[in-house]
Amino acid sequence: MFSRFNLKAWLLLLPALSFLIAFTHWPTLKTIWRSFTWAKSDVAPSQFVGVENYQILVDDPIFWKVIENNFWYALGTVPTSIALAIIMALWVNSKIHCTSLLRLAFFTPTILPMITVANIWLFFYSPNIGLFNQLLGLVGIEGPNWLGDPDIALSSLMVMTVWKEAGFFMIFYLAALQTLSPDLFDAAKLEGASTWRIFRKITFPLLMPTTLFVLINAILNAFKLVDHLFILTKGGPNNESNLLLYYIYETAFSFLDSYYAATLTVVMLATLALIALVQIFVLDRRIHYR
Amino acid sequence: MSSWFQVFSKTSAYLLGLVWVLPLLYAFWAAFHPPEYATQFSLTAPLTMENFASAWEQAPFFRYMLNTIVITTLILVSQLFLCTLAGYALAREKFAGRGFAFALVLTQLMVMPEVLIVENYRTLAGLELVDTYLGVGLPYLASAFGIFLLRQTFKTVPQELEDAARVEGLSGLGIIWKVFVPLAFPTYLAFSLVSVSxxxxxxxxxxxxxNTEASRPLTVGMAIFGAPESGVDWSVISAGTLIAIGPLLILFLIFQKRFIQSFMHAGIK
Structure with missing residues (x-):
């Protein structure tokens, strides 16, 4: 019975699966194929060139710069967002006043479009009149050029990313905290355990599944979310704040080289596949989708 | 626990909360005051609606908003319909290839269409759908996330309920519509809010x-409107920003409990 061809099931699946395949699986395969081909122009027929595009990639200093940036960007945003998210969730879940107002404040950036809030952050970061430098000016410090200084531009992007994401991750921790039994904490308090000790020995270990889930999503976002670059730095100065997906966009739609863009996309896909494999084989051992 | 620690913890909580809403507060400040007060803060600054008027004049916000609403609705309606059918099949039907089909769905959770902009643009150009509502929506008309959520929910519906419905004479789509959809209401709401935002x-x-105003949504419109090249000042950009985020922000403030619960609900699955 199990091996019988179930027409009804496939008919139910067909519409959704065809869209998924047409815009995810099929283009993935086409991207991989395109990365091995090249053509003089968009209308000229493409020809197979083997690994030539990959040789260009290896020799492309911007590619390595972008990979390096993305690595630091992930390293700078992911642990910070997660740590802040845990702290926020603990606050919002505790007995201090106005927790619903706090929760609202932390969560609001999540529902605002990255692109419009980037406009506001652009003002915060502007060199002379910007809010940050005005505040620094009050205490007599001459603030840096947050987005124009090659040493700081990427960090400035990270700050905004943490602001945008921490509240979103907080929600998952909040959901997890609310499933924990209060008896556990009462018992620990009776035993005279300190706040830090309770967190380290009880809360944090119990939140581990959430942390793994959030970790994967945060890393994925570090590669997939580049909207703010369009407003804040455009990858500059001199690619110092450029990230892989933005470079793919530039290559395809500004430099109009879809073959090299495809090659870069393959690197992106390989990265996402690697993250998926880590999730499935290392982190997901205990979670089963029945 | 020392009370010193509690005071410190509380103070930091409120401070951080304040920092978190600062960008939004600033947008309100700049939008409702004349441009000369955009960079200086004074309690005596006069209030004005002028910035909203000039933002409204300088960009076709009404059109952008209409486009965003049409695109978001098109995507949501299609997702709810297609994900229900696929989620039901994966949750309740036994068939050869189910594992494979589910694996295809899970893959899309990882590789979302925006990573494949190069090929998907070519597909859209081939279909001559560039700069249309359908073109913006097409890659998202089915959602792996939606299928996954509904599958998890449909799995928890007791078999007896489905059998009883069958005895009552319902069949196929009737069972999905009359039994499964009502029972999964919280999941639909959660998914809808996540999808819309x-x-x-x-x-x-x-x-x-x-390419044009004909299909450009608010986000793209705002990017052009706010670009430094366009020479619009901070106050007007802030007013434009508030116009752009207004509807969603108001919805969020009214239904914030539901919103946050929905995000939690969607995250736990």
Whole structure:
């Protein structure tokens, strides 16, 4: 019975699966194929060139710069967002006043479009009149050029990313905290355990599944979310704040080289596949989708 | 626990909360005051609606908003319909290839269409759908996330309920519509809110696939409007920003409990 061809099931699946395949699986395969081909122009027929595009990639200093940036960007945003998210969730879940107002404040950036809030952050970061430098000016410090200084531009992007994401991750921790039994904490308090000790020995270990889930999503976002670059730095100065997906966009739609863009996309896909494999084989051992 | 620690913890909580809403507070400040007060803060600054008027004049916000609403609705309606059918099949039907089909769905959770902008743009150009509502929506008409959520929910519906419905004479789509859809209402609500806020805010794909006001959503419109090259001042940009985020922000403030619960609900699955 199990091996019988179930027409009804496939008919139910067909519409959704065809869209998924047409815009995810099929283009993935086409991207991989395109990365091995090249053509003089968009209308000229493409020809197979083997690994030539990959040789260009290896020799492309911007590619390595972008990979390096993305690595630091992930390293700078992911642990910070997660740590802040845990702290926020603990606050919002505790007995201090106005927790619903706090929760609202932390969560609001999540529902605002990255692109419009980037406009506001652009003002915060502007060199002379910007809010940050005005505040620094009050205490007599001459603030840096947050987005124009090659040493700081990427960090400035990270700050905004943490602001945008921490509240979103907080929600998952909040959901997890609310499933924990209060008896556990009462018992620990009776035993005279300190706040830090309770967190380290009880809360944090119990939140581990959430942390793994959030970790994967945060890393994925570090590669997939580049909207703010369009407003804040455009990858500059001199690619110092450029990230892989933005470079793919530039290559395809500004430099109009879809073959090299495809090659870069393959690197992106390989990265996402690697993250998926880590999730499935290392982190997901205990979670089963029945 | 020392009270010193508690005071410190509380103070930091409120401070951080304040920092978190600062960008929004600033946008309100700049939008409601004349441009000369955009960079200086004074309690005596006069209030004005002038910035909203000039923002409204300088960009076709009404059209952008209409486009965003049409695109978001198109995507949501299609997702709810297609994900229900697929989620039901994966949750309740036994068939050869189910594991494979589910694996295809899970893959899309990892590789979302925006990563594949290069090929998807070519597909859209081939279909001559560039700069249309359908073009912006097409890659998202089915959602792996939606299928996954509904599958998890449909799995928890007791078999007896389905059998009883069958005895009552319902069949096929009737059972899905009359039994499964009502029972999964919280999941539908959660998914809808997540989907709407995702697509209301989506930028990269609409940027690639729209060229004119005819289909350009708010996010892309705002990017052009706010670009330094356009020479618009901070106050007007802030007013424009508030116009752009207004509807979603008001919805969020009214239904914030539901919103947050829905995001939690969607996250736990």
């Amino acid at each position: 995702y697509h209301w805010n989506n930028f990269l794909w609409p940027l690639v696939v729209t």
